[in-house]
Amino acid sequence: xxxxxxxxxxxxxxxxxxxxxxxxxxxxxxxxxxxxxxxxxxxxxxxxxxxxxxxxxxxxxxxxxxxxxxxxxxxxxxxxxxxxxxxxxxxxxxxxxxxxxxxxxxxxxxxxxxxxxxxxxxxxxxxxxxxxxxxxxxxxxxxxxxxxxxxxxxxxxxxxxxxxxxxxxxxxxxxxxxxxxxxxxxxxxxxxxxxx
Amino acid sequence: xxxxxxxxxxxxxxxxxxxxxxxxxxxxxxxxxxxxxxxxxxxxxxxxxxxxxxxxxxxxxxxxxxxxxxxxxxxxxxxxxxxxxxxxxxxxxxxxxxxxxxxxxxxxxxxxxxxxxxxxxxxxxxxxxxxxxxxxxxxxxxxxxxxxxxxxxxxxxxxxxxxxxxxxxxxxxxxxxxxxxxxxxxxxxxxxxxxxxxxxxxxxxxxxxxxxxxxxxxxxxxxxxxxxxxxxxxxxxxxxxxxxxxxxxxxxxxxxxxxxxxxxxxxxxxxxxxxxxxxxxxxxxxxxxxxxxxxxxxxxxxxxxxxxxxxxxxxxxxxxxxxxxxxxxxxxxxxxxxxxxxxxxxxxxxxxxxxxxxxxxxxxxxxxxxxxxxxxxxxxxxxxxxxxxxxxxxxxxxxxxxxxxxxxxxxxxxxxxxxxxxxxxxxxxxxxxxxxxxxxxxxxxxxxxxxxxxxxxxxxxxxxxxxxxxxxxxxxxxxxxxxxxxxxxxxxxxxxxxxxxxxxxxxxxxxxxxxxxxxxxxxxxxxxxxxxx
Numbered sequence: 001x002x003x004x005x006x007x008x009x010x011x012x013x014x015x016x017x018x019x020x021x022x023x024x025x026x027x028x029x030x031x032x033x034x035x036x037x038x039x040x041x042x043x044x045x046x047x048x049x050x051x052x053x054x055x056x057x058x059x060x061x062x063x064x065x066x067x068x069x070x071x072x073x074x075x076x077x078x079x080x081x082x083x084x085x086x087x088x089x090x091x092x093x094x095x096x097x098x099x100x101x102x103x104x105x106x107x108x109x110x111x112x113x114x115x116x117x118x119x120x121x122x123x124x125x126x127x128x129x130x131x132x133x134x135x136x137x138x139x140x141x142x143x144x145x146x147x148x149x150x151x152x153x154x155x156x157x158x159x160x161x162x163x164x165x166x167x168x169x170x171x172x173x174x175x176x177x178x179x180x181x182x183x184x185x186x187x188x189x190x191x192x193x194x195x196x
Numbered sequence: 197x198x199x200x201x202x203x204x205x206x207x208x209x210x211x212x213x214x215x216x217x218x219x220x221x222x223x224x225x226x227x228x229x230x231x232x233x234x235x236x237x238x239x240x241x242x243x244x245x246x247x248x249x250x251x252x253x254x255x256x257x258x259x260x261x262x263x264x265x266x267x268x269x270x271x272x273x274x275x276x277x278x279x280x281x282x283x284x285x286x287x288x289x290x291x292x293x294x295x296x297x298x299x300x301x302x303x304x305x306x307x308x309x310x311x312x313x314x315x316x317x318x319x320x321x322x323x324x325x326x327x328x329x330x331x332x333x334x335x336x337x338x339x340x341x342x343x344x345x346x347x348x349x350x351x352x353x354x355x356x357x358x359x360x361x362x363x364x365x366x367x368x369x370x371x372x373x374x375x376x377x378x379x380x381x382x383x384x385x386x387x388x389x390x391x392x393x394x395x396x397x398x399x400x401x402x403x404x405x406x407x408x409x410x411x412x413x414x415x416x417x418x419x420x421x422x423x424x425x426x427x428x429x430x431x432x433x434x435x436x437x438x439x440x441x442x443x444x445x446x447x448x449x450x451x452x453x454x455x456x457x458x459x460x461x462x463x464x465x466x467x468x469x470x471x472x473x474x475x476x477x478x479x480x481x482x483x484x485x486x487x488x489x490x491x492x493x494x495x496x497x498x499x500x501x502x503x504x505x506x507x508x509x510x511x512x513x514x515x516x517x518x519x520x521x522x523x524x525x526x527x528x529x530x531x532x533x534x535x536x537x538x539x540x541x542x543x544x545x546x547x548x549x550x551x552x553x554x555x556x557x558x559x560x561x562x563x564x565x566x567x568x569x570x571x572x573x574x575x576x577x578x579x580x581x582x583x584x585x586x587x588x589x590x591x592x593x594x595x596x597x598x599x600x601x602x603x604x605x606x607x608x609x610x611x612x613x614x615x616x617x618x619x620x621x622x623x624x625x626x627x628x629x630x631x632x633x634x635x636x637x638x639x640x641x642x643x644x645x646x647x648x649x650x651x652x653x654x655x656x657x658x659x660x661x662x663x664x665x666x667x668x669x670x671x672x673x674x675x676x677x678x679x680x681x682x683x684x685x686x687x688x689x690x691x692x693x694x695x696x697x698x699x700x701x702x703x704x705x706x707x708x709x710x711x712x713x714x715x716x717x718x719x720x721x722x723x724x725x726x727x728x729x
Contacts, residue, residue, distance in 0.1 A: 046546035061446035067534025
């Protein structure tokens with residue numbers, strides 16, 4: 001088992017929590033893990049990305065090689081496209097469809113959507129609407145994780161247990177909302193047509 | 197066996213705690229901050245067994261650590277690469293005085309300048325100070341390094357520099373924890389002259405430091421951090437330092453066909469280098485940072501046979517951090533079959549947060565500076581440096597910690613008016629106070645705006661030693677009371693704040709305006725914490 005995943009988004013969207021949940025789930029599953037992230041200046045409304053590598057064999061590099069990424073998982077559609085040269089042929093791209101427009105000019109929504117639709121393996125998901133259904137727009141990151149979960153190579157149970165662990169310090173309500181958001185995202189992914 | 201999922205920074209911190217650390221000193225700086233934050237969250241910190249409060253700057257942090265080492269305890273100081281410039285004086289002299297309790301200087305370099313103004317390589321400083329350096333390749337080595345380096349430091353009585361780079365500092369992996377060691381007893385040095393660097397003593401200490409260099413080299417040659425892996429294809433040998441070793445392993449899937457020399461301890465292990473050169477036709481170097489080893493190999497007269505390849509002959513880019521793709525390309529391996537880059541990307545630069553107090557100060561300052569097209573605003577290092585970008589475009593300089601006030605004074609000395617300095621609260625106590633004293637000594641016509649958001653914001657909200665002390669500090673340094681003004685940067689105070697800034701800019705002497713409002717990120721964090729209690 002070997003999965004190379006790039007997490008992409010904008011500072012403040014909870015990307016590092018997604019990374020923490022995957023890391024925790026991978027530990028529970030007895031896998032090797034490397035997870036590189038960017039801190040510091042980048043966190044203020046700027047680009048945030050993380051390389052997450054899971055394997056049942058020891059992993060050498062903290063960074064993923066271009067053209068070898070299995071999954072891009074993004075909380076923002078333009079950010080999803082930023083790392084295409086890392087995606088391998090046949091790789092999957094899962095992203096929240098709702099843009100975060102804090103720069104001007106920002107590409108047209110249709111343009112971004114067209115680029116994503118042109119990819120052979122992709123899933124666009126409205127994580128904001130699903131997160132609101134789950135009880136809080138703040139769990140949009142867990143909706144995205146849920147939508148990506150069928151492609152991560154970790155069991156649903158291990159990810160759910162990891163969510164409970166990672167958010168336990170924030171109270172039962174946050175854990176519950178996160179779990180519901182995760183499930184809504186996962187359901188949407190499994191139900192979506194066009195998912196290979 | 198206990199295992200933990202840790203950042204490189206955190207692994208280093210855990211390793212130091214398990215190795216009998218008594219004091220962790222630091223000033224926050226990306227990518228080193230998480231070392232000290234981890235120690236602050238530790239059981240040892242909560243029980244008061246380890247000192248780990250933030251210091252005011254890197255120089256004082258290192259001196260405090262030297263004091264703890266003097267007392268016989270194991271101490272370390274952590275900083276980003278440019279922090280070592282600030283701490284260079286104690287760093288070089290501590291090497292001459294030597295360590296008593298083990299003394300580690302942890303420096304996190306930032307190649308590619310993710311959050312820095314240069315990508316200087318701290319290994320060069322170890323040449324200057326003649327101290328050993330350990331450069332871990334992965335999180336496990338980052339954990340193992342402190343125990344090893346503390347022992348080494350106490351064995352040779354010399355401080356040891358541990359060099360991290362961004363990708364290791366900020367990447368997580370599983371680490372196996374080792375034996376826990378108790379702390380050292382209080383035991384000041386028995387040689388009472390050791391720490392008195394009067395010239396007569398210093399000459400002897402310096403000779404001793406030089407006399408121990410062969411021992412340091414022998415330690416490197418036999419170090420578990422340095423390793424020679426043989427390979428069948430001897431047309432080319434590979435030297436990889438620190439995290440670059442992982443990239444070589446990655447592109448060859450763990451089995452390099454070429455002899456591979458991993459270097460993670462310095463001084464440079466010369467015998468291992470000789471072996472590689474004797475066995476291979478050509479040698480290629482992958483160094484995360486400057487071409488430190490490569491430059492020494494070429495020497496002043498260069499590489500006559502053309503057999504050395506790296507950053508200096510263009511085989512590897514001269515600047516920036518390495519990655520597996522760069523390493524693969526340099527080794528002549530094909531690109532992997534991936535997608536082309538998207539054609540609609542736009543940059544998304546970082547920006548001041550919505551509601552940031554700095555934005556309100558900049559709006560007021562810009563309104564006043566419009567009247568002075570000849571005026572300039574000298575700024576500094578922190579979140580507020582983002583004021584250089586649209587929509588604010590409010591500042592004209594950013595050089596290094598503290599240079600706002602001093603550059604403003606120098607420009608004012610040259611006749612530039614008005615000369616305005618903009619500096620954050622923590623940057624001011626880090627390196628601004630001495631410059632302010634120079635202004636006061638001449639009553640230089642400089643207006644200093646201290647942006648006091650009650651925290652060290654850029655590095656994630658650490659406690660600032662400036663909090664609630666700024667007016668008293670400025671008054672104590674001699675700024676006259678009527679020219680120390682407090683403003684609250686809020687939209688509703690805009691006109692009032694414009695008036696205060698205009699008045700102080702017109703004043704032909706030194707004045708300080710302290711703009712106080714808590715960082716919005718910290719405000720939110722405190723509100724959440726308050727709600728939980």
